[in-house]
Amino acid sequence: GQQVMQIPQYQHVQEGEDFTTYCNSSTTLSNIQWYKQRPGGHPVFLIQLVKSGEVKKQKRLTFQFGEAKKNSSLHITATQTTDVGTYFCAGRQGGGTSYGKLTFGQGTILTVHP
């Protein structure tokens, strides 16, 4: 079945440093979504990428979808303490049924030291 690998598992940064998490799928994806989960909270949708090579920005966050639609990355510029949390990618396999089943990556736990 489809597997979505995400690295690194943990990332500790000093406030102001950049952060990147990478996501790699074993199969071609129709789209990929990114979620953030704060400690003790539930995942919150950040963004969705659909097109091959797509790049989207949200303030200090930059999301990329690979040309082959099998990998993706999230980059945060100049991290802040409010960025703390676990970042998950979630991919939907191309083709098949349309009920939107997502496969989540393992997540990257980001801690930011002030």
Place this chain on the structure above:
Amino acid sequence: GAVVSQHPSWVICKSGTSVKIECRSLDFQATTMFWYRQFPKQSLMLMATSNEGSKATYEQGVEKDKFLINHASLTLSTLTVTSAHPEDSSFYICSARDETGRRGLSNQPQHFGDGTRLSIL
């Protein structure tokens, strides 16, 4: 925005008890809802897809007789953990997509409930 309500937030009960968790879409319709389980510092693992008016679709390795799912209306899905044991202790989260008058459902983001922390003693 789309809101998903999950109840209860916390459950602590004795081994052998059955626990029912509700997932409601408050301001949209959802023919499909998803149930996940998350262990500490781990990813979300899809347990089953709840389909309104029909049987749920369970992922491999998930016991359908253990985790009963009912999706009786367009806004409510329930997960019942039957005869719960300590190994069933986990964080259970539901999600739903806003399907109201939309096409291309596969591209819609999932909205998550707040989750239910289940502890079986």
